[in-house]
Amino acid sequence: TQLLEQSPQFLSIQEGENLTVYCNSSSVFSSLQWYRQEPGEGPVLLVTVVTGGEVKKLKRLTFQFGDARKDSSLHITAAQPGDTGLYLCAGVNAGGTSYGKLTFGQGTILTVHP
């Protein structure tokens, strides 16, 4: 069974601070995705990282995929209250009967205080 360990589970910070969320696994994934979810809504895809060592930037968000494609991180610079939400990482499986299935981490609940 593939597992994704996400940390921290909770993060409460002040506006303007930086933060990093980690996603780790003992398994290799073909690619890894990061989602953001707000209360009462489904998750929304932020980014997909595919190549080991890949770094992608989305405004103040920086996503990195580990060289071995087993771990990833999300770094937010100068967090704003609008960044508040549940952040989820999800590993994409390569094939077989698991083809297309996403394996999700437990999520990180981020609260940014004004």
Add this chain to the structure above:
Amino acid sequence: GAGVSQSPSNKVTEKGKDVELRCDPISGHTALYWYRQSLGQGLEFLIYFQGNSAPDKSGLPSDRFSAERTGGSVSTLTIQRTQQEDSAVYLCASSLALAGPRGGNTQYFGPGTRLTVL
């Protein structure tokens, strides 16, 4: 265009009753996925459909859970003889085609059905 819709948005039921949850995917999306999410937690994969067939049912928690998809569109997730541990948000997602290993074919999620079993 319209996104993924799910109904009902909330369902409260008594232990032992059967419930049926509905998902309307985005028009033209051939792949459909069901997930379960406990409060503030990650998503647990239940089942996916490619067209009307479900190649992987291994995520269904027990034989009380079943799902079907007809006409390559609407899907229903049925939980028989509900238990309190079934209480969760059930999320449906659809994608244009089956998600590939490089993350292609983005999954678009519905708002979920919050199920409470008393």
